[in-house]
Amino acid sequence: MSWPGARETARRAGLRPLPGVPVPLAEALGRTLAEPLGALTDLPAFDTSAMDGWAVAGPGPWRVAGRVLAGRAEPAPLADGTAVEIATGAQLPPGATAVLRREHGWTDAALLHDRGPRPLTTGQDVRPRGQECRLGEELLPAGTPVGPAVLGLAAACGHDRLPVRRRPEVRLLVLGDELLTSGVPGSGLVRDALGPLLPPWLRAAGAGTPEVGYVRDDFGLLRDALRHSTADLVVTTGGTAAGPVDFLHRALAEAGARLLVDGVAVRPGHPMLLAELPGGRHLVGLPGNPLAAVAGMVTLVLPLLHARSGRTVGPPALAPAAAPLAGHRTDTRLQPVRRTAEGVLPLAFDGPAMLRGLARAEALAVVPPGGAAAGETVELLEVP
Ligand SMILES: Nc1nc2c(c(=O)[nH]1)N[C@H]1C(S)=C(S)[C@@H](COP(=O)(O)OP(=O)(O)OC[C@H]3O[C@@H](n4cnc5c(N)ncnc54)[C@H](O)[C@@H]3O)O[C@H]1N2
Ligand code: MOO
Numbered sequence: 221m222s223w224p225g226a227r228e229t230a231r232r233a234g235l236r237p238l239p240g241v242p243v244p245l246a247e248a249l250g251r252t253l254a255e256p257l258g259a260l261t262d263l264p265a266f267d268t269s270a271m272d273g274w275a276v277a278g279p280g281p282w283r284v285a286g287r288v289l290a291g292r293a294e295p296a297p298l299a300d301g302t303a304v305e306i307a308t309g310a311q312l313p314p315g316a317t318a319v320l321r322r323e324h325g326w327t328d329a330a331l332l333h334d335r336g337p338r339p340l341t342t343g344q345d346v347r348p349r350g351q352e353c354r355l356g357e358e359l360l361p362a363g364t365p366v367g368p369a370v371l372g373l374a375a376a377c378g379h380d381r382l383p384v385r386r387r388p389e390v391r392l393l394v395l396g397d398e399l400l401t402s403g404v405p406g407s408g409l410v411r412d413a414l415g416p417l418l419p420p421w422l423r424a425a426g427a428g429t430p431e432v433g434y435v436r437d438d439f440g441l442l443r444d445a446l447r448h449s450t451a452d453l454v455v456t457t458g459g460t461a462a463g464p465v466d467f468l469h470r471a472l473a474e475a476g477a478r479l480l481v482d483g484v485a486v487r488p489g490h491p492m493l494l495a496e497l498p499g500g501r502h503l504v505g506l507p508g509n510p511l512a513a514v515a516g517m518v519t520l521v522l523p524l525l526h527a528r529s530g531r532t533v534g535p536p537a538l539a540p541a542a543a544p545l546a547g548h549r550t551d552t553r554l555q556p557v558r559r560t561a562e563g564v565l566p567l568a569f570d571g572p573a574m575l576r577g578l579a580r581a582e583a584l585a586v587v588p589p590g591g592a593a594a595g596e597t598v599e600l601l602e603v604p
């Protein structure tokens with residue numbers, strides 16, 4: 221399957237968004253709005269002073285009659301020709317026509333005078349009620365990822381809870397007898413790089429904290445692990461190719477899975493696969509080579525997770541190549557790159573078994589078959 225075709229197949233496989241549940245703001249971070257965010261109030265909720273100074277009524281000079289601080293209840297009305305000292309954020313008294321900034325006013329024994337650079341205009345330095353939004357107005361559409369700014373906006377307009385999609389549950393199965401989970405590799409043993417790399421990335425993509433399991437190269441163990449998992453998405457690493465102990469295809473067949481993608485025209489990562497498990501759950505098989513596994517994440521896992529979270533994905537990020545990007549003859553290449561003022565440059569140590577280039581990368585460039593010339597625009601994919 222072509223690389224764009226595989227990415228689209230994964231997205232479509234996930235187009236069955238998980239249910240929405242209301243959760244406290246602090247738990248909504250990293251999830252996706254299941255419903256549009258509406259304002260529970262006008263914002264600001266009352267006419268507000270935008271500056272420290274005086275709220276004034278009518279043209280000056282003014283007689284100063286008291287003070288209004290932020291956070292106090294409705295102040296008394298102001299009569300024409302009077303002013304009250306006011307703090308930024310305080311509610312404007314009824315009848316006030318403008319705010320005179322502290323640095324633009326001076327007071328003699330009796331009166332407040334305007335010495336600003338320009339005459340004070342009606343409404344100056346007032347944030348009128350409803351300037352930002354009206355009660356009931358839609359502020360954000362369903363599908364918006366909830367980041368810190370969304371939490372702040374939701375709180376500002378009165379929300380204590382947000383309706384967000386349930387996080388997809390992910391089970392990560394790391395396959396391979398040769399893997400060490402601590403210490404220095406050698407003597408035929410390889411340190412597991414994907415157990416540390418994948419869970420935080422999955423979490424950042426909106427999944428629940430993945431359960432990680434290590435499975436030895438044993439057909440029965442793998443088949444049972446697939447049969448017994450109840451996760452929305454099972455992600456395996458290794459075992460996708462044709463090695464003597466690469467059991468994944470056979471275990472999938474025995475578990476009653478239907479292959480949606482079985483190999484992709486992409487380098488690295490071409491043995492990656494996507495299957496539908498009984499009950500509408502999914503499995504992505506990532507190749508064992510670490511950079512190939514990363515290619516499988518961006519191609520199959522992220523589009524599937526975003527779709528299941530109902531998350532709106534913006535238009536692709538694009539950049540020019542600052543130097544020629546070597547391509548594969550027939551397949552798409554995913555190339556670790558860094559950004560420069562002129563565009564993106566390839567990073568060295570980009571072999572399928574390597575992470576040295578990726579660890580310095582700012583993105584993966586999508587290099588079409590045949591390569592990209594200097595100046596040609598390429599799509600960029602976010603990396604962990
Ligand atoms: N005859 C063929 N052999 C291979 C092909 C092929 O088309 N024909 N494809 C190659 C490509 S491309 C890849 S990618 C790998 C995919 O292999 P598997 O998914 O079956 O993975 P393994 O064989 O289990 O491991 C491959 C490689 O990666 C290392 N590995 C595995 N897991 C981890 C981990 N968690 N952390 C770090 N490194 C890991 C493993 O030790 C192997 O070196 O197959 C090629 N072969
Ligand atoms: O697809 Mo394998 O990724 O070349 O290493």
